[in-house]
Amino acid sequence: MTTFQEKKNRSEDLLQRFFDRELSDEESFELLSLWREQPDWENEARLNLPIEAMLQFHAKLEQKPIFHHSPGFEPIVLKEHSSLFRDEYLLGIELLEIDEIVRLAAESPSLKKNPAETERQQQKKSVLKPYQPEEKHRLLSWILVPAVLLLLSVVYFEFRPSAPEPSVRRQAFRPFAEVEAMLDVQWNENQTGLKEGCRLEAETFRFQSGIVQIRMKNGVRLAVRGPADFRINTVDKVFCGYGEMSVTVPPEGKGFEVVTPFMNIVDLGTEFFVDVKSEGVEAHTIQGKIELNRFGEEKIELNAGNAFRLDANDISKRFVAEPNRFLTELFVAGLWETRDAEQLERWKAERERILATPGLRLFLDFEDENFSGIRRCRILGARPAEGLSFYTNRSLQVCSFFLSFLLGNFL
Amino acid sequence: MGQSFDSTAIARLFEEHYGLMVTVTVRYAPLPDLVYDIIQQVFIDFIEDAAKGKRDYQKDIAPFLATLTKNRAIDFWREHSKHSPESLQRIVERFAEKQDVEESARDIGLVAMRNCMKKLPPTTRQMVERHYYHGTSMEDIARQEQRKVTTIRSFFCRIRQKLRECIERET
Numbered sequence: 001m002t003t004f005q006e007k008k009n010r011s012e013d014l015l016q017r018f019f020d021r022e023l024s025d026e027e028s029f030e031l032l033s034l035w036r037e038q039p040d041w042e043n044e045a046r047l048n049l050p051i052e053a054m055l056q057f058h059a060k061l062e063q064k065p066i067f068h069h070s071p072g073f074e075p076i077v078l079k080e081h082s083s084l085f086r087d088e089y090l091l092g093i094e095l096l097e098i099d100e101i102v103r104l105a106a107e108s109p110s111l112k113k114n115p116a117e118t119e120r121q122q123q124k125k126s127v128l129k130p131y132q133p134e135e136k137h138r139l140l141s142w143i144l145v146p147a148v149l150l151l152l153s154v155v156y157f158e159f160r161p162s163a164p165e166p167s168v169r170r171q172a173f174r175p176f177a178e179v180e181a182m183l184d185v186q187w188n189e190n191q192t193g194l195k196e197g198c199r200l201e202a203e204t205f206r207f208q209s210g211i212v213q214i215r216m217k218n219g220v221r222l223a224v225r226g227p228a229d230f231r232i233n234t235v236d237k238v239f240c241g242y243g244e245m246s247v248t249v250p251p252e253g254k255g256f257e258v259v260t261p262f263m264n265i266v267d268l269g270t271e272f273f274v275d276v277k278s279e280g281v282e283a284h285t286i287q288g289k290i291e292l293n294r295f296g297e298e299k300i301e302l303n304a305g306n307a308f309r310l311d312a313n314d315i316s317k318r319f320v321a322e323p324n325r326f327l328t329e330l331f332v333a334g335l336w337e338t339r340d341a342e343q344l345e346r347w348k349a350e351r352e353r354i355l356a357t358p359g360l361r362l363f364l365d366f367e368d369e370n371f372s373g374i375r376r377c378r379i380l381g382a383r384p385a386e387g388l389s390f391y392t393n394r395s396l397q398v399c400s401f402f403l404s405f406l407l408g409n410f411l
Numbered sequence: 412m413g414q415s416f417d418s419t420a421i422a423r424l425f426e427e428h429y430g431l432m433v434t435v436t437v438r439y440a441p442l443p444d445l446v447y448d449i450i451q452q453v454f455i456d457f458i459e460d461a462a463k464g465k466r467d468y469q470k471d472i473a474p475f476l477a478t479l480t481k482n483r484a485i486d487f488w489r490e491h492s493k494h495s496p497e498s499l500q501r502i503v504e505r506f507a508e509k510q511d512v513e514e515s516a517r518d519i520g521l522v523a524m525r526n527c528m529k530k531l532p533p534t535t536r537q538m539v540e541r542h543y544y545h546g547t548s549m550e551d552i553a554r555q556e557q558r559k560v561t562t563i564r565s566f567f568c569r570i571r572q573k574l575r576e577c578i579e580r581e582t
Contacts, residue, residue: 009565016549016564018502019443028498032505044572046506050434051571051578053443054519057433059543060447066425067451068458076418076458078426241533261533278533312532 007034011041019052175199176217176235181336185210186226204231213332220253222246223327233259245274246327249288262310264293270304273326280311284321286328421461424472425454430519431473432480439484441506445491452483520582527577535570542567 014031017023023031035042069075177200187194188206205212207226214222217235224230228243238245239259249256249267256267258274262281265274270288274281283292284307292300292308294316302308307321354363432453436446456479460466466475492500528536538556541547549567553560 009561012565012568013561016567018499020549021442021444023499023502025496025498028496028502032498032501035505042505044568047575048568048571049437049441049443049506050519051574053433053437053446054430054524055539055543055571056443057429057446057450058521059546062544064447066454068455070455070459074418076422078422078454259529261529261531261536312534 007038008041010034011038011045015045015048019056175201177201177203177232178215179212180215180221181211181213183211183335183339185212200232202231202233205229211327211332211335216253216256218253218256219250220256221248221329223329223332225327240274240276242276242278244326245276246329246332247272247274248329262294262312266291266293268301271329272302273321273323275326278312280309282307282309284323284326286321286323418458421458421468424468425457425476428473428476430521430524432476434519435477435480436484437506439481439507440488440491441503442488442491445484445487449480449483449487452487453479456483519578523578523581524574526581527574530577531570531573538563538566539570 011031011034014023014027014034017027018031035045066078067076179194179196179198179200182194182196186208188208194203194205200214205224206229209226211226212224212228214224214232216222216232220236222232222238223246224240225244228245229241230243230245231239231241233239236253236255237257237259241261245258247256247258247267248271249269251269254267254269258265260274260276260281262276263283265272265283268289268291270290271286272288272290273284273286275284283290283302285302285304287304289304290302292302294300294310300308305321307319308316309319310316354360429450432450433446436449437443440446440449453476457476460479461468466472488503492503495503528539531539538552541552542549547555549563550560553563556563
């Protein structure tokens with residue numbers, strides 16, 4: 001005998017098959033009969049419908065944006081950045097290359113599925129079509145059209161603007177963050193090209209191990225220890241899906257928000273840590289105060305020295321903050337100092353090796369303090385000595401070049 | 412070529428009403444996979460209306476968009492139902508008949524939906540993304556999760572229910 005729960009599960013199973021367009025005739029009747037038996041299930045299905053529609057609609061929108069293109073109009077494509085499936089928050093549109101619009105139009109099921117509609121659309125568009133000369137006027141056109149074109153060309157070349165406006169609008173690169181430092185980072189497969197000093201717009205980071213430090217334009221500093229999966233969305237918002245993040249917020253960055261799958265953490269002027277794992281999230285306040293926005297719950301304020309844990313089963317716990325577990329600003333500064341000192345030692349060893357090279361004619365170590373920073377390292381035609389590269393830190397900027405024997409001989 | 416109206420502003424207005432258009436669409440054409448096509452068509456109508464320059468877009472355009480969407484949804488469903496099996500039509504018509512008009516006029520805000528998606532446990536959210544965003548079938552998800560496919564389908568019903576409850580709280 002089928003239990004109530006089994007029947008309910010069956011009705012849910014059939015509803016999903018209906019949404020996925022997999023329901024057979026027989027199953028459709030079965031679903032209707034289950035609904036007759038339990039009208040509540042039908043009501044639930046009805047409430048499910050708009051949510052399913054939103055999910056399907058936005059998923060399709062990701063693959064193929066809504067567009068408009070017909071004669072007499074500049075092509076418009078809605079590039080919806082406020083996605084359900086990505087973390088950007090911006091809304092926007094773009095005017096795209098005509099080729100892309102044509103490709104979208106060709107792929108559009110709305111135009112393929114409904115021929116009558118397409119025909120109506122074509123009729124509608126035809127109102128906007130440019131004037132077509134009739135047969136009897138064709139001869140006149142042969143004479144007039146080139147004449148008009150010639151005249152227009154003369155006028156254009158005479159009065160053309162110095163810098164014509166581009167026909168395609170592109171979004172400008174507006175970085176709001178910078179990779180300040182990295183230590184022993186083991187990136188995930190698809191993550192390449194990020195180096196110290198890289199300036200960033202919205203960017204996703206995925207790495208297995210190591211530490212990445214990012215500085216936002218408003219002075220907020222993030223230090224993240226891998227394994228981590230996070231995204232900087234805007235100057236005042238990041239999404240952390242996984243990993244351990246230390247956040248230091250200066251007064252001008254107040255309100256900075258870390259979004260996690262479990263709760264959102266809003267800074268109220270402070271230093272705090274966030275640790276996101278698949279089983280839950282922890283927030284630790286080191287200085288100042290943070291605000292925790294939980295799923296459908298009242299906001300919680302967390303003062304310095306306190307921590308809060310929320311697990312995937314919605315069980316929460318308050319406890320004493322554990323700053324030693326995390327990358328404090330002081331600890332991170334120490335890491336960079338150690339790294340720089342190690343680099344300096346490596347350079348000194350290499351310098352000794354170079355100085356001991358037989359036949360060396362010239363060696364410049366650029367230690368002269370009359371030159372500042374990286375400018376000391378730039379010599380046309382020179383290349384860094386083996387094993388060395390340009391590098392900088394806050395207190396020390398050193399580099400070395402080993403000029404060729406040829407140059408040495410000339411000297 | 413170039414239209415005289417501000418296409419950026421007009422398009423943005425349109426984007427801001429996706430939630431409303433989705434709910435109106437499922438009121439008159441209750442098949443979720445038709446929604447995208449209908450809204451695409453509504454956008455064409457909307458731009459061509461805007462080009463006439465007769466409407467004041469500073470005022471609330473929600474009623475106008477709802478009407479455009481309703482008309483398009485009715486057209487689409489009429490055309491679509493000609494080729495659909497009778498049993499499917501019966502389910503769809505049942506949905507349409509009993510839809511609460513007030514409920515269907517509600518705009519499911521994208522921000523609310525996004526927030527609620529984020530509140531789902533990570534494994535659940537990943538499953539939602541696999542099915543809708545990456546197009547993974549229920550059968551494949553069941554295989555990957557080592558569960559029965561019927562269990563996964565029921566699970567998705569509960570996810571939607573959770574999302575709906577969350578959206579109600581958010582709005």
